[in-house]
Amino acid sequence: xxxxxxDQELVAVCLDGNRDAxxxxxxxxxxSVYGLxxxxxxxxxxxxxxxxxxxxxxxxxxxQYNPDYSFKSWLLxxxxxxxxxxxxxxxxxxxxxxxxxxxxTVAGDAAPxxxxxxxxxxxxxxxxxxxxxxxxxxxxxxxxxxxxxxGIGVSAAxxxxxxxxxxxxxxxxxxx
Numbered sequence: 001x002x003x004x005x006x007d008q009e010l011v012a013v014c015l016d017g018n019r020d021a022x023x024x025x026x027x028x029x030x031x032s033v034y035g036l037x038x039x040x041x042x043x044x045x046x047x048x049x050x051x052x053x054x055x056x057x058x059x060x061x062x063x064q065y066n067p068d069y070s071f072k073s074w075l076l077x078x079x080x081x082x083x084x085x086x087x088x089x090x091x092x093x094x095x096x097x098x099x100x101x102x103x104x105t106v107a108g109d110a111a112p113x114x115x116x117x118x119x120x121x122x123x124x125x126x127x128x129x130x131x132x133x134x135x136x137x138x139x140x141x142x143x144x145x146x147x148x149x150x151g152i153g154v155s156a157a158x159x160x161x162x163x164x165x166x167x168x169x170x171x172x173x174x175x176x
Contacts, residue, residue: 007071015062022062026055029072032139033079036149039134040083040127050086054079073141076149080131084151121171129164136161 003010003024014021033054037047057078058065065074122130131150135141141149146157 008067011062011065011067011071022059025071025075029075030055032072033075035134035138036076036079036131037083039122039130040080041086042123042127042130046086050079050083053082057082070145072139073145073149076135076139077151080149080151117172118168121168124171125164125167129160129167132157132160133164133168 003021005013005021005024007025007028010021010025014025030051034047034051037050037054038044041047041050054075058075061078065071122134125133132146132152135146135149136143143154143157143161146152146161147154150157152160
């Protein structure tokens with residue numbers, strides 16, 4: 001049975017000690033959070049980790065949530081920040097490894113899974129283009145929300161969505 005309360009009401013109930021209310025928030029937003037994480041990491045395992053970490057962090061910082069704003073946007077911002085932190089950490093680690101090894105190490109990924117042509121094309125987009133495209137068209141977000149979640153300007157959000165659409169169209173047309 002679906003809970004008819006708003007996200008803000010569920011947050012208030014959760015802050016009063018009802019953990020089931022947070023479970024409902026997870027159910028409502030897990031697909032969106034995971035989708036953003038996949039769009040940014042292009043790796044399902046990393047995306048699952050980032051989505052889980054985003055929910056853990058949101059729960060821990062729930063008292064900081066401002067109910068005047070969208071819970072979903074707040075949660076997606078946490079996920080985006082977690083993912084950016086992952087990339088920063090990996091870049092620092094890679095620099096250290098390069099300094100010690102004096103050669104670039106290449107991480108070997110498993111062969112990409114067999115997805116539909118659209119998912120394959122999305123996976124080829126750079127993360128900085130894929131994430132705003134997913135937020136715009138899969139989450140139906142406004143450019144202002146996208147800019148807030150990703151920490152970029154509104155014009156940058158619009159430009160990235162436009163570039164992503166153009167690259168996606170080129171990839172799909174060349175695949176025919």
